[in-house]
Amino acid sequence: MTEHHDYSAWVGRSETRHDLIAAAPLAGLAATLDRDDPPPTAGTPVPPLWHWIYFNPQVPAREIGPDGHPKRGGFLPPVALPRRMWAGGRLEFLQPLRVGEEGVRTSTIRSVSTKSGRSGALVFVTVRHELSGANGLALTEEHDIVYRDPLQPGAPEVPPQPAPADATFEREIVPDPVLLFRYSALTFNGHRIHYDQPYVTGVEGYPGLIxxxxxxxxxxxxxxxRQHPEATVRRFAFKAVRPIFDIHRFHVCGRPDEGGRFTLWARDHQGHLAMQATAELA
Incomplete structure (x- = not known):
């Protein structure tokens, strides 16, 4: 499939969502991540990146596309390429959202670009989110989305990168279907690649759930x-490099750098780099 559409009209488009920062989703994510956090109550801060369980679109069933996502168009441009993934992002945490307050998220499309890669056409969309709570702006986020052509049999694969071998802390993760289902439920993410094994292998051509x-x-x-439970995260940036599937275990790894900064990465079962990230603590 070839993408030659002009999506410039979508650049600058904005939408605003409101959500109550409720306790139950936080408790659910803590359980999903196998944490022993105390039960959240009014005023409990939302940990960094846990805001992704709020402000998610809840479209009617009739508006769901064949992949389980909302149909194309609306706020995001109607890119026809069938495979849609979260490519990465950059976040700055100014103050926490807290349980019991009403949050507001304003999202603006910053850019849309079309490229050609090894696997065919690619469309990149960058969205800027600004999230505010009762005390004003809480965090900013630039969210990168990539749309791709269907997987073609025999298509050249991007050569894998070896993951760093100098981790000072790491943890093994078992990505079973229960973990993926619970996270999909908490984020109201209907994308079938995360829970529908016949779809992800038979239609999208992957070896397992993503x-x-x-x-x-x-x-x-x-x-x-877990290494620095009292520290405050100020910045975080990440980039997806290679997919991870539920058929193998993987490791989340890290090492300290200078000035409160850390290099983080995910290593797949073959030692390949799957995600790279940086974090800065206050």
Whole structure:
């Protein structure tokens, strides 16, 4: 499939969403990540990256596309390429959202670009999110989305990169279907690549269920927070490099750099780099 559409009219488009920062989703994500956090109550801060369980579109069933996502168009441009993934993002945390307050998220499309890669046409969309709570702006986020051509049999594969071998802390993750289902439910993500094994293997051509990019990013930062539970995360950036599937275990790894900065990464079962990230603590 070839993408030659002009999506310039979508650049600058904005939408605003409101959501109550409720306790139950936080408790659900803590359980999903196998944490022993105390039950959240009014005023409990939302940990970094856990805001992804809020502000998610809840479209009627009639508006769901064949891949389980909302149909194309609306706020995001109607890109025809069938495979849609979270490519990465950059976040700055100014203050936490807190349980019991009403949050507001304003999203603006910053750019749309079309490229050609090894696997065919690619469309990249960058969205800027600004999230505010009762005390004003809480965090900013630039969210990168990539749309791709269908997988073609025999198409050249991007050569894998070896993951760094100098981790000072790491944790093994078992990405079973229950973990993926629970995260999909918490984020109201109907994308079938994360829970529908016949669809992901038979239609999209992958070997197994795909672990959510934001879930991997959350696990990377969760692993760092386990090392430094009292620290405040100020900045975080991540980039998806290679998909991880539910058929193998993987590791989330990290090492300290200078000035409160950390390099984080996910390593797949073959030692390949799956996601790379940086974090900065206050």
């Amino acid at each position: 672990v959510h990019g934001p879930l991997i990013a959350t696990l990377l930062l969760d692993n760092l927070r």
